[in-house]
Amino acid sequence: MKKRKLIHWDYLLALAISVLLAFAIGAVILAVSGHHPGTAYLAMFQGAFSNARHFGDVLEYAMVLCLCGLACVLGARVGIFNVGGEGQLLLGAIAAAQVGVWLSGVTAWVTIPLAALAAIATGALYALIPGVLKVKVKVNEVITTIMLNTIAASLCQYLAKGPWNSASKTIVAGTEQLSAQHWFGGLIPGSSLSTAIFAAAIMAFLIWYVMQKTSKGFEMKLTGQNPRFARFSGIKTDRLVITCMAISGAICGLVGMFRVYGAEHMYKSSVSNDYYFEGLMVAMIAQYQPVPVMLLSLFFAVLKIGAQGMELSAGVPNQIYLIIQTIIIFCMAAQSGISASLRAKTGKRKASAAEGGKDNG
Amino acid sequence: MKDQNEIAVSFSHVSMQFPGVLANDDISLDIRRGEIFALVGENGAGKSTLMNLLYGIHTPTSGEITVQGEKITQFSPKNAIAHGVGMVHQHFMLVPSFTVAQNIVMRQEPRKLGLFFDNRAAEDITRQLVAEYGLQVEPSAVVQEISVGLQQRVEILKAFYRGADILILDEPTAVLTPQETDELFDVIRRIVAEKNMTVIIITHKLGEVMAISHRVGVMRKGKLVGVEETAHVTQRQLASMMVGRPVLFDQLARTGTRGAVQIAVEDLTVQNDRGLRAVNGLSLQVHAGEVLGIAAIEGNGQSELLEAIAGMRPVTGGSICICGQNAVGRTPGEIRAMGLAHIPEDRLATGVSKDASVQDNLLVGKHMLPEFNRFGFHQDTRAIAQYSQQIYDSFDIRGSGIDMRVGDMSGGNMQKVVVAREFSFDTPVLLISQPTRGVDVGAMAFFHSRIIEKRNSGCAILLVSADLDEVFRLSDRIITLYEGEITGEFDPSAISKEEIGYYMTGSRSGKELAHEEA
Structure with a gap:
């Protein structure tokens, strides 16, 4: 409808400056620690693109970032900040994995849908807890979701070490490996990229479509902007917030399943290494707009996988990726803070210029 | 040429530029000692800004302000108070849980041994002020338990305690009953006469202008469009000056009969x-x-x-x-x-989502109607734009168009968006x-x-x-x-x-x- 308004020029400018600044500071750090920045960055680039295997990993990681980011956007759109995606992801992963273990002899046509259902249900139910608490008793969802992350991680760890632990002695904390007939097909040999990316693409499109093009998306937007106004206008805001939170959790649960069935082929802690939080960062940098989330996911996936390659080929610790990423986030946060305070100042001045006082409440 | 001593406040070519808004545009105005001066204008005309300059809240972009013959060089409320300027804001600046006396002496408290707050002295001071200015309040009453009219008196007494003899009242009657308004006006008239004080009243109620002021200044779009002796103008003339065109308040024709x-x-x-x-x-x-x-x-x-x-x-x-x-x-x-x-x-x-467009704000409530949805869920942007444009035009909403962010509109136009939407439900x-x-x-x-x-x-x-x-x-x-x-x-x-x-x-x-x- 007003797509041109979704991405402002000042946002793009700030993003470009942040990225350049981050690479510049990264270069200084590299130089100070005795690496040649040019060589290191070249190695990073090559790490992401030089062979198909790495590029497959880039796409797989971009998929994870994108879905996690969109899950976060979905909540943010209606004014609820889902920080609990990590827990929802882990629970979805372990539930899907265990369904696969139980049904290891059954055809994939039965097992995969049931596993997906298990992932969706656990993720959604786990997200419902903070959602309902927020709507019904006004408990801050940020606190509850963070707490629930810890509980979920510990529960998964317990299950993976205890009752659902693999019989194989080599796996300390992990479930039984899935029967190979249930694995998602690999798209590039040696990489983690699987057919899950097609499902992910469809999901991403649907999320974008609902948010940007439908009347429900319109209701979501208004609810996030001014919940009182939305309720006043007859929108069932409570139900909308809870529904969005549940869907957000379901998406995270599915990401967990994709990781298990596409890449790890069992539940173990490497299913997610704070991936949801990285997706959340992407959502923040993208200012909770779906298309920028998709594009930036790819960008950060290139950086991350590239940095791993750089470590191997140039001996530069891949933490440089984290440094660059956090500097970009820092700059973007500062940018939105600075422009918000500028806007507030002009707003206040306008208001006092507009006087009457009554109007600007 | 007037005697310099007679002038309490003098604005000379004062302009105030905010980003994107010229709130005050080359204003020159003398306010005399011992007069009640009313400043009127529509919302956004720049009345409050001008008074905020006098009270030191903003520093003017250009021009000079002279108070009691002294040019103001440093703009801060503290300095304004030192020059005898007091201001009672529309929203009172009182501590609700403190007593009247505590509120009045705040920031210049009487102390025992130079260290401890002396409540009895504070109440004595308040009693003296009450007697001196004839504004009845009980010093020991807690502010949140007294009426809004009394709270306003506390604000005025606070200004006097700080030595104000030029008093700015911003929309003082907005929260008062007719009786309280009359009482306030009686007090102002008496104080001005007895103490030779200067009172500036910001208002948009023309009836009150006629009732209390000696002179009236009219502002429009940041400019001072006229200063008149109140006795020489009518309300109708003032209203026309404020909006820049004749205002017609037609008799409202009532038809139809009362139903169920x-x-x-x-x-x-x-x-x-x-x-x-x-x-x-x-x-x-x-x-x-x-x-x-x-x-x-x-x-x-x-x-x-x-x-x-x-x-x-x-x-x-x-x-x-x-x-x-x-x-x-x-x-x-x-x-x-x-x-x-x-x-x-x-x-x-x-009433609105100020981050959403005019179109979105006009649509909400009707957004689920079949005529705005294809297949029952896909927003039909063309139909929506057409519909909101039609409402926009028929309600004479003025802005940059239906894509405008509602939060950027003036209060009157924002209200038109609200009324247009609610009326459209029929x-x-x-x-x-x-x-x-x-x-x-x-x-x-x-x-x-x-x-x-x-x-x-x-x-x-x-x-x-x-x-x-x-x-x-x-x-x-x-x-x-x-x-x-x-x-x-x-x-x-x-x-x-x-x-x-x-x-x-x-x-x-x-x-x-x-x-x-x-």
Whole structure:
């Protein structure tokens, strides 16, 4: 409808400056620690693109970032900040994995849908807890979701070490490996990229479509902007917030399943290494707009996988990726803070210029 | 050429540029010692900005301000106070839990041993001020327990305690009853005469300008368009100067007959945000084709009443029927479906989403209709744009177009968006709260005629307004509300504003006495 308004020029400018600044500071750090920045960055680039295997990993990681980011956007759109995606992801992963273990002899046509259902249900139910608490008793969802992350991680760890632990002695904390007939097909040999990316693409499109093009998306937007106004206008805001939170959790649960069935082929802690939080960062940098989330996911996936390659080929610790990423986030946060305070100042001045006082409440 | 000593405040070519707004444009104005000067203008005309400059809240972009013959070089409220300038803001700056005396001496407290706050001395000081200026308040009363009118006196006394002899009052009567207004004006007249003080009143109520001021300055779009001796101008002339064109307040033609009961409220009780009873066993009925006006001082339950009817606030007892259907325990959406539309009192918090476009704000509520959806869910952007453009034009909304962010609009145009949307539902019942708050004189006439049009077409309208003139102008019946109870019902043609004022204050004096005895 007003797509041109979704991405402002000042946002793009700030993003470009942040990225350049981050690479510049990264270069200084590299130089100070005795690496040649040019060589290191070249190695990073090559790490992401030089062979198909790495590029497959880039796409797989971009998929994870994108879905996690969109899950976060979905909540943010209606004014609820889902920080609990990590827990929802882990629970979805372990539930899907265990369904696969139980049904290891059954055809994939039965097992995969049931596993997906298990992932969706656990993720959604786990997200419902903070959602309902927020709507019904006004408990801050940020606190509850963070707490629930810890509980979920510990529960998964317990299950993976205890009752659902693999019989194989080599796996300390992990479930039984899935029967190979249930694995998602690999798209590039040696990489983690699987057919899950097609499902992910469809999901991403649907999320974008609902948010940007439908009347429900319109209701979501208004609810996030001014919940009182939305309720006043007859929108069932409570139900909308809870529904969005549940869907957000379901998406995270599915990401967990994709990781298990596409890449790890069992539940173990490497299913997610704070991936949801990285997706959340992407959502923040993208200012909770779906298309920028998709594009930036790819960008950060290139950086991350590239940095791993750089470590191997140039001996530069891949933490440089984290440094660059956090500097970009820092700059973007500062940018939105600075422009918000500028806007507030002009707003206040306008208001006092507009006087009457009554109007600007 | 006037004697220099006679001039209390002098603005010389003062301009104030805010980003994107020239709030004050080359203003030169002398205000004399011992006069009551009224500053009038529409919202956004720059009156408050000009006074904020005098009080040192902003520093002018160019020009000079001279106070008592001394040029101001450093702009801060502290320095302004040192020059004898005092300001009473529209929203009082008092500590609610402190006593009157503590509020008055705050920041210049009397001390024992140079260290400890001396409450007795503070109360003595307050008593002296009360005697000196004739503004009756009880020094030991806690501010949150006294009426708004008394709180205003505390603000004025605070200014005097700090040595003000040039007093700026920003919209002082907005929260007062007619009686309190009269009392305030008596006090101002007396103080100005006895103490040779200077008082500047910012207002948009022209009746008050005529009643109290010696001279009046009119501002429009940042410029001072005229300064007149009040005795030499009429209200009509001032109104035309304010808006830059003649303002016509046509007689509102009332047609049609009263129909069936559309809003029936029985024995309703509602709590406010603090959990106290705000509406107390109230019953009323509004018929089709009539406007029932509620006259009440802010905070006497009228807001809670309308919110409860609209489903925005839970009901603790009693019943509400909208068009014959029970509305208690229903969501705002369900009550709207029964046939209710609602113009809320706080348009920024409730009436619009200011981050959304005009189009979105006009659409909401109708966004699920089949004509705006393809396949029942996909927004038909062309139909939506067409529809909102048509509403935009028919309501004469002025802005950069339907894509404009509502938060960037002026108060009057934002209100037009709200009214246009709510009227577009064509419901048999309308709740209207503060329809013209912060709206200029020209737009006010427009809203009034639209509201009466709705009434004539058979709408049942429940109206709340802090502007008594508006209540009188629009209502077929008026009820007065005090502390959540109806204190009277009147025919507006058969009662005066002053008389209504008594009912609006209910049995306040009696209740206060009871408090003291208890």
